[in-house]
Amino acid sequence: MEADPVKVQAPPAAGRHSPGRLLEPLLSDLSESGRKGFQFPKLDVPEVPIERLIPERFLRREDVPLPEVSERDLVKHFLRLAHLNFSVETNFYPLGSCTMKYNPKVNEEIAALAGFSKVHPCTPDPALQGILKLLFDLEELFKEILGMDAVTLQPAAGAHGELTALLIASAYHRARGSHRTKVVVPNSAHGTNPASAALAGLTVVEIESTSRGRVSLSALQRAMDKEAAVFMLTNPNTLGLFEEEVLEIASLVHEKGALMYMDGANLNALLGLFRPGDMGFDMVHVNVHKTFAIPHGSGGPGAGPVGVQAALKPFLPGPIVVREPQGAGVFRYRLASPGSDSIGRVRSFFGNVGALVRAYAYLRALGKEGLRGVSEGAILNANYLKALVRKEFPAAVDEPCLHEFVATAKEWKAKTGVRALDIAKRLLDHGFYAPTIYFPLIVEEALMVEPTETESRQTLEAFAQALAAIAREAEETPHRVQTAPHRMPVSRLDEVAAARSPNVRWRTGASS
Amino acid sequence: MDYVPITPNDRKVMLERIGVDSFEDLLSGIPPAIPRARLKLPAGLSETELLKETERLARSNATVGSHLCFLGAGAYDHLIPSVVRYVAGRGEFLTAYTPYQPEASQGTLQAMYEYQSLLCDLTGMEAANASLYDGASALAEACVLALRLTQRSKLAVSAGLHPEYRQTVETYLKRSAGAVGLIPLRGGATDLEAARGLIDDQTAAVVAQMPNAFGCLEPVEELAQRAHKAGALFIVVVNPISLGLLFPPGAYGADVVVGEGQPLGNELNFGGPYLGLFACREDLLRKIPGRIVGMTQDGHGRRGFVLTLQTREQHIRRSKATSNICTNEAMMALTACVYLAALGKEGFKEAARQNALKAHYAHDRLIRLKGIKPLFSEPFFNEFALSLPEDPELVNRKLLDAGFLGGLPLKRWDPALKTGWLVSVTESRTREEIDHFVETVWKLIR
Structure with a gap:
């Protein structure tokens, strides 16, 4: 049974900037001199030659060579592009570690309310009371869910949250007169962990994992010296497994004077069940675009709030939302600068408020019960799918998982030459987006599957059937799998050529 | 309201297949010493109640509609064509993620390639990435690039730079030993005389904003020359709308152009999500932070697009990456792309x-x-x-x-x-x- 996931349009002729056969011309190819997609109101102030206002040496000599396209053609162009995408709304998207859950429509409606979307960031505080109350309350919600004493909502993404948290950790150690420059991470860590550490000016030490995919306490013991500032741990880890020795890990790390940092990428497994603060973590970042149902936007935006324990609060970035009681249960909210210990600013203005408003709406809709239902659903779905595919694609560590599991295709590679990459590509032909592959690095031929709680049992069963069909195919006609996809708008693309002689923009001539 | 479709019957069927008696059995690996959460949270709301409550919060804020x-x-109230909101609201773009599987992501990839191209046309630069968080963090990334590239330790930053941008740069650089020297203004623009004393053979980059934070146009050509004479990069922060009239940074010798892309069709959103613009010279391509989309072909000679030069990135290079960027602001870049195409050359x-x-x-x-x-x-x-x-x-x-x-x-x-x-x-x-x-x-x- 093969779905026909995407209707492939007849390829139009090659364009001026588009050599070869193509699915949809480039905007620059659609351009026709004199067309326009928007009309400004007629100028109503006196018209003065621009040169009289701005000296000629500052003015451009040629117009920006932007494409000239009608509104109708623009809509056609972008809708045809849209149809070339898989998305959560059109396909099962079990991309491990990314929590591709359904994004409720009401949150979009709320974020688009003028009172949130059309607010200037420098508006005087008295005219911002609703938005500041929302942000203050959201911090409170995060504090409660995470078991932390303070939260900054500023970071724009998970990796930005990591950077912020590591800068906070450095400032904390410096304030205590201790010069610590090392960040310890397990070798199963997300790539952003070491990259954020490097950006924060810290050196990274990777430690090995046990055969059960957990942190090796003895390796950790060896790595934790006087230089160690932070131990970064994802829990549940990137294999979807709970770090059972997290309390022992925390005492070891604290004994050495270092801080426990939780990468919150996998928080969807814990909501309403367990709190990072109760597991010995001093700081944690949250990916609102994963756990809190903000649409991933083809790559962003997200937001990466960071929660910390009381001792780290003075180091949080600013500005901060302050609530002042006015008597009779009335509060006034204002934005304030943080104290002198603060790490400073990590971006302009307050934060990705549009994303934070959606997270607030999601949390209020769920409430306490709904929150636990999310994690329970995520865990149940992951374990069910793991059981359904166990025969063909066993988990790397065969234990009950939390919100995701990592299967391995190493037997298939040995037996038929079919690799995890091939299976991922063949899944696309079946109308399913691929799991995360070749991650975590400690699992051979890894397929990291995260179904999330919003998918139905029927969807999971269809996905398992597709995987079983691919397994049969790998045995019978491996070449068919190795050359997949066959039903997508394009087949495998030459990534080597793309990197060898990069073409990252069209050349309109006028500007080059 | 939750969004979980699992019925009691589903639950029974699933637990049976998993081979456990109850959901709790799935948590058996979690040590009992870790307490269960007892959250003090309000009860969940129906959609109707939620709308009522959030509408009440929204109503008490002054907007660019009410005032x-x-x-x-640094954030501007521009007209936004309806077509921009329509395209940016499409679920096929909105609910996809970073295009790791290019065969199932050609829409996003082509749109990002178009965005990169338009940004190059706008700035007169030769390469661009597929977005960073905002103007301030894009500038911080550009400064990190300059320090690494030149192996020098200082920055010379114009006092005409938006203070929040300068503060962000200072935060990013605190740990990488970059000293930030401030070039004062004379009148409203950067003082070229004072610049002389602040730019030397340890300066990695000269940073200015055009128009600057006070609105004034800057002697960018002279600043670029000073920077290059000292072997430093010239980084300029631009307001993209101004480039409809002002000469493009590529024409006055900018090496890296960053800026806030919010004016290009993005809502004010009380400060974010916004769009970090990043464009540069061709020879810096392999040093760029963040995602880059490139054109290529499939085995049948069909044109296609992929994430390219990924060996710069954190998921491959880990601590040796050019940046830690993973999630970016792709929807804001798509918005800017549609906006620029809707306005077109004349608009x-x-x-x-x-x-x-x-x-x-x-x-x-x-x-x-x-x-x-x-x-x-x-x-x-x-x-x-x-x-x-x-x-x-x-x-x-x-x-x-x-x-x-x-x-x-x-x-x-x-x-x-x-x-x-x-x-x-x-x-x-x-x-x-x-x-x-x-x-x-x-x-x-x-």
Whole structure:
């Protein structure tokens, strides 16, 4: 049974900037001199030659060579592009570690309310009371869910949250007169962990994992010296497994004077069940675009709030939302600068408020019960799918998982030459987006599957059937799998050529 | 309201297949010493209740719809064509993620390639990435690039840079030993004489903003020359709308161009999500932070797009990556792409022209009011600084009651600028609105 996931349009002729056969011309190819997609109101102030206002040496000599396209053609162009995408709304998207859950429509409606979307960031505080109350309350919600004493909502993404948290950790150690420059991470860590550490000016030490995919306490013991500032741990880890020795890990790390940092990428497994603060973590970042149902936007935006324990609060970035009681249960909210210990600013203005408003709406809709239902659903779905595919694609560590599991295709590679990459590509032909592959690095031929709680049992069963069909195919006609996809708008693309002689923009001539 | 489709029957079937008696069995690996969460949270809300509550919160904020906006300072009230919102709201773009599987992501990938191309055309640069978080963090990334590339330790930053950008750069660099030297202004623009003493063979980059935070146009050509003479990069922060009129950074020798892309069709959103613009010279391509989309072909000779030069990135290079960027602002980049294409060559020029003409009209009327003086005499684009005869915070409070968002009180940036007031006028304002604003200001200060 093969779905026909995407209707492939007849390829139009090659364009001026588009050599070869193509699915949809480039905007620059659609351009026709004199067309326009928007009309400004007629100028109503006196018209003065621009040169009289701005000296000629500052003015451009040629117009920006932007494409000239009608509104109708623009809509056609972008809708045809849209149809070339898989998305959560059109396909099962079990991309491990990314929590591709359904994004409720009401949150979009709320974020688009003028009172949130059309607010200037420098508006005087008295005219911002609703938005500041929302942000203050959201911090409170995060504090409660995470078991932390303070939260900054500023970071724009998970990796930005990591950077912020590591800068906070450095400032904390410096304030205590201790010069610590090392960040310890397990070798199963997300790539952003070491990259954020490097950006924060810290050196990274990777430690090995046990055969059960957990942190090796003895390796950790060896790595934790006087230089160690932070131990970064994802829990549940990137294999979807709970770090059972997290309390022992925390005492070891604290004994050495270092801080426990939780990468919150996998928080969807814990909501309403367990709190990072109760597991010995001093700081944690949250990916609102994963756990809190903000649409991933083809790559962003997200937001990466960071929660910390009381001792780290003075180091949080600013500005901060302050609530002042006015008597009779009335509060006034204002934005304030943080104290002198603060790490400073990590971006302009307050934060990705549009994303934070959606997270607030999601949390209020769920409430306490709904929150636990999310994690329970995520865990149940992951374990069910793991059981359904166990025969063909066993988990790397065969234990009950939390919100995701990592299967391995190493037997298939040995037996038929079919690799995890091939299976991922063949899944696309079946109308399913691929799991995360070749991650975590400690699992051979890894397929990291995260179904999330919003998918139905029927969807999971269809996905398992597709995987079983691919397994049969790998045995019978491996070449068919190795050359997949066959039903997508394009087949495998030459990534080597793309990197060898990069073409990252069209050349309109006028500007080059 | 939750969004979980698992029925009691599903649950029974699933637990059976998993081979456990209860859900709790799935948590058996979690040590009992870790307490269960007992959250103090309100009960969940239905969609109707949620809308009522959030609408109430939304209503109490002043918006650029409820008030006439003369406020800029890094975020601007521009007209947004309907088609932009429509495309950016499509679920096929909105609910996809970073295009790791290019065969199932050609829509996003082509749109990002188009965005990169448009950004290059706009800036006159040769390469661009597929977005960073915002203008301030994009500048910080550019500074990191310069320090690594030149192996030098200092930056020379114009005092005309938006203070929040400078603060962000300082935060990013605190741990990588980059000293940030401030080039003072003379009048409203960077002092070239003072720059001389601050740029030397340890300077990795000279950073300026065009137009600068006070609205003034900068001697960018001279700054670029000074930077290059010392072997430093010239990094410029641009307002993209101004490039409809102003000469492109590629023409005056910029090495890296960054900026805030919010004006390109993105909502104000109380400060984010915005769009970090990043474009540079061709030879810096392999040093760029963040995602880059490139054109290639499949085995059948069909054109396609992929994430390229990924060996720069964190998921491959880990601690050796050019940046830690993973999630970016792709939807804001798509928005900018549709916006630029909707306006087109003529429309974009018209937008910039109307900004300049309306801002100058407002400026000329305001400085004719007794007691109001221009703070600087340099040429400007759509934003200018004035000196008010009264506390600008006070004037703003009265203006708010009268239905206006007044300019930014500059003492928020620099206590010495007690009477400074930064006013922005975009194409969104009509002549009637500007006149009404000028008359109201006059009533309040006379």
